[in-house]
Amino acid sequence: MRLLTFFAVFGLALAETGLDGWLRYAPLPASISWPSVPKHIVVLNTTKTSPVYTAGQELQRGIQNILGQSCHFSSGKPDESIIVGTLDAYVSTYGNISQSVDLKDEGFWLSTENNIVQIVGQNERGALYGAFEYLSMLAQANFSSVAYASNPDAPIRWVNQWDNLDGSIERGYGGASIFFSNGTIVNNLTRVAEYARLLASVGINAVVINNVNANASILSPQNIDGLGRIADTMRPYGVQVGLSLYFASPTSGVQGQANLTTFDPLDPQVITWWGNVTDQIYERVPDLAGYLVKASSEGQPGPITYNRTLAQGANLFAKALQPHGGRVLFRAFVYNQLNESDWKADRANAAVDFFKPLDGEFDENVVVQIKYGPIDFQVREPASPLFANLFHTNAAIELEVTQEYLGQQTHLVYLPPLWNTVLDFDMRIDNKTSLVRDIIAGRTFNRSLGGYAAVVNVGTNQTWLGSHLSMANCYAYGRLAWNPTEDTTKIHEDWSRLTFGLDQNVVDTITHMALESWPAYENYSGNLGIQTLTDILYTHFGPNPQSQDNNGWGQWTRADHTTMGMDRTVSNGTGYSGTYPPEVAAMYENIESTPDNLLLWFHHVNYTQKLKSGKTVIQHFYDAHYAGAETAQTFAQQWQTLAGKIDRQRFDEQLYQLRYQAGHSIVWRDAIVNFYHNISGIADESGRVGNHPHRIEAESMTLNGYIPYAVSPPETASDYYAVVTNENSTTGSVSTTLHFPSGTYDIGVNFYDMYGGISQYEMLINNKTIASWTGDSENYLGHTPSIYLDGHSARRITFADIEVKEGDILEILGIPNGIEPAPLDYIVFLQKGVLD
Structure with a gap:
């Protein structure tokens, strides 16, 4: 133990994988002194x-690791003990707590006063x-004397996994499923127990284990038994399990179930x-949380097939x-092609x-699960108006921890500030205060159920989500679902201390990066409410603004040569603004009162429309995309200042991703500003768009085998x-004579890193x-890969401090592999402080 403390003091961090997440229970540095902590643990239920x-076990483990102190289970007097149990058990054993305690369902009382x-x-x-x-307090060296009650804000605090029975995960960027493989539930549930521990530590009380695009075979006897094994594994952590259901299962010939010719809900x-199926499940899993249902949307069958309502x-x-006692979370994500x-x-x-x-037609144990915005997890959307239109129906907000449209864990994006909007x-x-958080908690309309659901999609990767820093979003989701008024900066600081240690410089640096990350991503991916300008027809990862329009998916920008944006006004557009209560509707109806950050969501305007800043829409687009990419360049630099203060494995793995983001943010920037420059014909006032004097285009070089x-x-x-x-079997080369002044340069290379081959390059x-x-990014990044040369596979790598002389001969050799033909885009020479 003294050895571990020695390393902690002197910053020689030991290797870690990220598997423990924020529950590392790292030893406190010897430089910190702490008061005595009771050595006896009284557990009021030994089942x-x-x-x-x-x-009790967690307290033993945590105190041993954090403080180096052994604690023993005891059934003796409470003096100088840690007592853990239910209120009823405590009162039965010791009498009333000395202070008045107001505990709601699943709340707790924590007191550290008087050596007890x-x-x-x-x-x-x-x-x-x-x-x-x-334990979180102890791990952060917080030995304050406290006595307080803490109650969850809402009863439903669920996570949704989009895991498929074959072991793949839809919109999963952290490896294969921890639940499924080859059509059945896995035998080894060690990772499932570890996941339950993480969820419980931030107050999550249920997990839906399979994809909302469900498979009927989840209801086979073998999988029901497997579900029981999962429930048995998670039950000691208080995490219930739930199932996503395929609406047409009665007609699917599920093994062990009767086969019908209809799935008409009436x-x-x-x-x-x-x-019958539900009874079978509860026989094996008596505490099943309930069902999650996606129906009549995106090709999924549902009640509308039989002209029945969604409520039916x-x-x-x-x-x-x-x-x-189970609950139905019924997704409001229902729409038609348009x-x-x-x-x-x-x-x-x-x-x-x-x-x-349908308001008022849903049964009392139905909760309508509403995405935070009306489209689909975009970088910025207005709050869904459905929250204000269900007076007699339970509602929950659906968030997304997995960064589907937001960088897919390869880009640092701290999401809670977005959720707070x-x-x-x-x-x-x-005309009364009606905060969304009060609506979903049931306070506004006096509803009995409601709360939070988040798509998390952890996988078998040791980082769980595919990125160490993305785990802050999972941690913060639990914290906000428990208390949505918590400060998201403080939440991130707590997570940083628990995950990377107590060094204040580490905490401040990582938190600073996190707080800059969502504004930066919004700037270089899509702003003014235009949505994330990603490729909606393929992987939702890289840039492709033209994919938004000319299709039936409805994520339109209506961009043409002179105008852009959706007219959602009542007076001249789609009428969407009128679905809000009158005060909010009036704000969005009027272009003058609409916030600039949602201007293009609500209004169709000329590129030369002036914003409140005085800039035109198009110039804001240019400036914002350059500013966002510039911020993204700083993340790896900030991270590198922490060398030696973070263990080498996690440091190197995250540095790889931050460098990737730096390059890909420029891919994003260039794709979007060039698209709108071409479609509008309006020049960038700063002369940046389309002007790259530091670049050498690969196609302009001498080509041999290319x-x-x-x-x-x-x-x-x-x-x-x-x-x-x-030819995919022959090395190619590009070469040119350099005409830059002699000096030291950072040389960047833009190339395409496709899935299906690992090309090699030499400069x-x-x-x-x-x-x-x-x-080889497919070996290091969890995002959905691309088999094409496009915005998903485009990548930029930079080599620092290279000495060159004017007249030098530059050559790049490319050795293709598989389907990847060693693609090259350009080479850029930058002096320090210059960003092309």
């Missing part, structure tokens, strides 16, 4: 599967939450079928669950159109062309090798 017993630590939960789950809270046979579809499952030529058509209207007329939004219902290639979309290549080897100056690299 091994009880969350109270788990809390009281961790008392309203139920067993609450006691475990209190134990994790106490058909008596169907009602009986789901009742939801109530089918609600009635099957009601005797067991005709863009119809000026009034608007996917953003879909949730209100479908669900508002919705949670703190005032809907002004009946040929030019027209990239699609064209804006994802500098000057629209790249070069590829003309030479005057026949001397100065750098080599491989196109």
Whole structure:
């Protein structure tokens, strides 16, 4: 233990994988002194599967690792002990707590006064939450004397996994499923237990283990038994399991279940079928949290197939669950393909159109799960108006920890500030304060259920999400679901201390990067409310602004040669603004009162429309994209200042990703500013767009074994062309004479790192090798790969401090592999402090 403390003091961090997340329980440095902590733990339930017993074990483990102090279970007097249990058990054993304690469902009381630590939960789950809270204090060297009650803001605090039975994960960027493989539930559930521990530590009480685009075979007897094994594994942590259901399962011939010819939710046979299946599941999993249902959307079957309402579809499952105490989370993500030529058509209207007329028709154990914005997890959206249109229906907000449209864990984006724009939004219902967080907690409309669901999509990668820094979003989700008024900066500081240690410079640096990350990403990916200008037709990762329009998906920008933006006004557009309560509707209806950061969401304007800043829309686009990419260049630099203060493995892995983001942010910047420059014909006042004097285009160099290639979309290549080897078995080369002044340069190379091959590259100056690299990001990045030369595979790598002389001969050799033809876009020579 003294050895570990020695390393902690002198900054020689030991190797870590990230598997423990924020529950590392790292030893406190010897430089910190702390008061005595009780050496006895009194556990008021010794049943091994009880969350109270788990809390006692966690306290033993944590105190041993953090303080180097052994604690023993005791059944003796409470003096100088840590007592953990339910309120009922505590009162039965010791009498009333000396102070008045107001505990709501799953809340806890934590007191560290008078050499006694009281961790008392309203139920067993609450006691475990209190134990994790106490350990979080100790791990952050916080030995304050406290006595307080903490209660969750809402009863539903779920996570959704989009895991498929074959082991893949839709929108998963952290490896394969921890739950499924080859159509069944995995045998080894070690990672499932570790995941339950992480979830419980931040107050998450349920996890839906399979994809909302569900497979009927999840209901086979073998998988129901497997579900039971998962529930048994997670139960000691107080985490319940839930299932996503395929609406047409009765007709799917599920092994072990009767096969019907209909899935009509009002058909008596169907009602009986789901009742029988639900009874079978509860026989194996008596504490099942319930069901999650996606229906009648994106090709999924649902009640609309039989001209039934969505409420009738939801109530089918609600009635099957009601005797067991289960809940249905029914997704409001329902929309149809649209005709863009119809000026009034608007996917953003879909949730209100479908669900508002059904308000009051859902059973009491149904919760409508509403995405935070009306489209689909975009970089900025207005709060969904559906929150203000369900007066008699339970509602939960759906967030996304997995960064589907937001960099897919390869870009640093700290999401809670984005979530706060919705949670703190005032809907002004009946001209009264009506915050979204109060609506979903049930306070505004006096509803019994409601709360939070987040798509998390952890995988078998040791970082869980595919990136060490992205785990802050998972941690913060739990913290905000428990208390949405918490300061997101403080949350990140706590996470940083728990994850990377107590060095204040480490905490400050990582938190500073995090707080800059969402504004930077919004700047270089899509701003003024235009949505994330990603490729919506392929992987949702790289830039492709033209993919937004001319299709039926409804994520339109309506960009043409003179104008852009959606007209969502009542007076002239889709009428979306009118779906909000009157005060909010009036704000968005008027272009003068609409916030600039949502201007293009609500209004169709000329590129020369002036913003409140005085800039035109198009000039703001240019400036913002350059500013965002410039900020992204600083993340790796800031991270590098922490060398030696973070263990080498996590430091190197995260540095790789931050350098990748620096290069890819420029790919984003160039693709979008070039697209809007080309479509508008309006020059950048600063002369940057289309002007790259520091670059050498690969197609302009002497080519040997390479040929030019027209990239699609064209804006994802500098000057629209790249070069590829003309045979995938032969090394190619590009070469040129340098005409830059002699000096020291950072040399950047833009190339394409496609899935399906690992090309090798070598850069030479005057026949001397100065750098080599491989196109192997598929081995290091978890984002969905691309088999094309496009904005997803485009990548920029930089080599620092290279001495060159005017007249030197530069050559790059490319060795293709598999389907990857060693593609090259351009080479850029930059002096220090210059960003092209």
